[in-house]
Amino acid sequence: MNRLSFLDRFLPVWIGVAMVAGLTLGRFVPGLQGVLDAVKVDGVSLPIALGLLLMMYPVLAKVRYDKLDTVTRDKRTMVLSLVLNWVLGPALMFALAWIFLADLPEYRTGLIIVGLARCIAMVIIWNDLACGDREAAAVLVALNSVFQVVMFGVLGWFYLDLLPGWLGLDTASIDFSAWEIAKSVLIFLGIPLVAGYLSRKLGERSRGRDWYESKFLPKIGPVALYGLLFTIVILFALQGETITSRPWDVVRIALPLLVYFAIMWAGSYALGKASGLSYERTTTLAFTAAGNNFELAIAVAIGVFGVTSGQALAGVVGPLVEVPVLVGLVYVSLWLRRRWVARAES
Template structure:
């Protein structure tokens, strides 16, 4: 998304990384807050807008949200140097750590927090657990790019998570929503009504399409004008579209649920608290783990963001399909990006500040 890369580590400009961002990126938090406010305002002020937007879907997938995410992800994935992916796939430590954090630690942390903070609200608790099971395959590429993470590593880890999502989501939902509560004496469990095909369709749309487009664009661009012209002329032209796609997606998301969010502020606050804790635990814990394992700043950052982010598109779709659009489970899914987007923007700045420490100690 950024239109200019940070200076190389060790340069004199390292102490002011944020100042090197383009003007739109430097004030990204402001644009996002404005987009959230605009979405909520539209949802409340335009009668029937949320219902009209909700009807524009195919197979349970919102077409406006899909459009925004595709526009958002394409420029970032076009930046990936796919000929370098073997340097990531050969890093078994990175891949093993990512899989363990995402598919063992992440769901377990969200399950524990949901029961600790929402023991008396089973619908919201179930919605949060679903959010924890849906590992991020979309917006993480944006946060990682802003924080100067490893683009190639992000592409590999996101693709890997997408494969595991298709295979493991149904199994883990049965374990955490049905089997484990019974084992722990926490009451009757619940089962999700979603097939592996529906999850695969979600992955294909939100990751497969922009990944294929980015790969083909890079291959064609490098073959004709050459890598230098492709990276210095073409990429800066398409770069701003990632920001436009992100803001459009946020407006649509909050327009869909703006009335619900503003009419139930206490419920939103109850759901938000465990989400804040979750993002903090997953990001800082994984960042510390990457440092302890001796990883570079770029791969540590990528590891942390892929662990902290969640696939809210899938979580919302599953909650609505199983429990209904007005359900508490669906509200939990919607509150997910309400909290995740501003929190992870703040964590981008935290990561950039830590990058300076990596540079000074290297």
């Protein structure tokens, strides 16, 4: 914990303040939600896009792209990530949605959509704060992005139509464009990834790696957390009235999400450790498996079912639960790291 800056050390406080500020603004400032929601280009919220780009660029600028081959050669990490993200994760969310929300089909469908949207954004921040493997995170997030474009529609059909039919359950099919998914990936991952790669390549070419890592990166580092806090304020301001006006519904949706994050993170961490991965790669595996792409989930839910639908509310509750839970797991990871190092030295 000593290596964390003042901003990092009190991150839960700043995130709590940002969430409360966003909810308060969305609830009590007339017209703000409409103004923020109207600032869009081709359906993409510009304030949220700006926050995510600011959040992800500094972390991706830290990645040593010349070391990515060491990750791609690690077949164990790659296979575990694919299985956790695209087999176990969606199946677990499907089961929890039916266990906790069997009587609420709209929320249940929204929760299943959240489970299908694998994380490509904030996981990079959580992994970096927990001292995970940056290069592994970049590769696994890129892998998730490719699979997201290819598999989201297939898994949506399977979990919302085919499987419930097989089990004799109510069905709720969804219809959405593959371009919407690809667009989310290109904007929220592609732009900061290209910017981060070019920053390192051009910075090292002109000034050297020592200058780049000792001078340039410390200057842009805090921008990631400023972007994170800005994104949280905007996101919760957009949905503040919805969340505060339906508190019991929020609780019903939050319960299976809490169980999901706990099982996915702890299970992935235990699996990584049992498989002989290092602390850094175990941590990266756990966070990339536990996080979800709530931006995509909300966009799909709103696009298919409408902004006032129960499915959209379930998507909005996702970050309400995910942000504080995964921040807490960052601190759990750092505590485990100290024990891991101490055991290795003994």
